[in-house]
Amino acid sequence: MEQVTSTRTELLARRAQLALAEQGRDLLEQKRDQLLEEFRRVANVALRGSDELAAAATAARQALDLAEALDGPEELASAVLASKRELPIGVRAATVMGVRIAEIDYAPIGRSAAARGYSLNGSSARIDEAAGRFEATVEMLLDVASLEVRLRRLADEIGKTTRRINAIELVVIPRLLAERNFIQSVLDERERQDRFRLKRIKDRASARGEVVSA
Numbered sequence: 001m002e003q004v005t006s007t008r009t010e011l012l013a014r015r016a017q018l019a020l021a022e023q024g025r026d027l028l029e030q031k032r033d034q035l036l037e038e039f040r041r042v043a044n045v046a047l048r049g050s051d052e053l054a055a056a057a058t059a060a061r062q063a064l065d066l067a068e069a070l071d072g073p074e075e076l077a078s079a080v081l082a083s084k085r086e087l088p089i090g091v092r093a094a095t096v097m098g099v100r101i102a103e104i105d106y107a108p109i110g111r112s113a114a115a116r117g118y119s120l121n122g123s124s125a126r127i128d129e130a131a132g133r134f135e136a137t138v139e140m141l142l143d144v145a146s147l148e149v150r151l152r153r154l155a156d157e158i159g160k161t162t163r164r165i166n167a168i169e170l171v172v173i174p175r176l177l178a179e180r181n182f183i184q185s186v187l188d189e190r191e192r193q194d195r196f197r198l199k200r201i202k203d204r205a206s207a208r209g210e211v212v213s214a
Contacts, residue, residue, distance in 0.1 A: 004179050006186035014180040021176060025168045031098070032161045038097050039154045046147040053140045060133035067126040079127045082118035089142070101153045104146040109139045 004010070068076050090105045113120060113128045 004182060006183045006190075008187065011180065011183045011187060014176055014183060018173065018176040018180060021168055021172050025165055025173070028161055028165045028168070032158060032165065034097055035099070035154055035158045035161065039151065039158060042147055042150055042154065046144060046151060049140065049144045049147060053137065053144050056133065056137045056140055060130065060137045063126070063130040063133045067124065067130045070126055071124050075123070076127060076130075079116075079118040079123050079131070083116040083131060085117075087138070096150065096154070099153060099157045101150050104142055104149065106139075106142055109142075110135045 064076075087109065088107060091102045092105045094101050094103045110132065113123075113131075116128075116131055118127075
């Protein structure tokens, strides 16, 4: 072991560093377990949301096809043009399990038929149905997208925490153990040598009839 001073002070320092490293590893493992639990929870919600989104998109498309077939493409296109608008979508910071996550923020997408901009007298209930279903689908899409962003961020944090745990377990703790054991072995060897020298001194003194105190 190079650059390791074999003293009692260094031995105590290595023991303290080892205890601190083990404590840090345990805390990181607890954090990772909590992150994994949150990841599984969000993943389950996201999977259900994806299934519901697929079903909603299918229903919206069927409603649109029905409106186009019965009301005509011209009337449908006119309603689409009249109801066209921009959707104000923002991003806000949130903290989940101590992890900063960007979440999608948006105002309610759904509108009443009167608020869509087209003439109620010139449209049908089928067009209103299709519009309502597509608005609901967009909201569900944004919710699922927000969950997927959260999942990616949680996965990144889980990976980073795992790497830190591995670094402590595979590098830091083995190094501290090796240094502690090396210092301990050197100190033990010094103690054995001191005892041997003292024994030789006692033996020589005894041979001369002298008394040597330990």
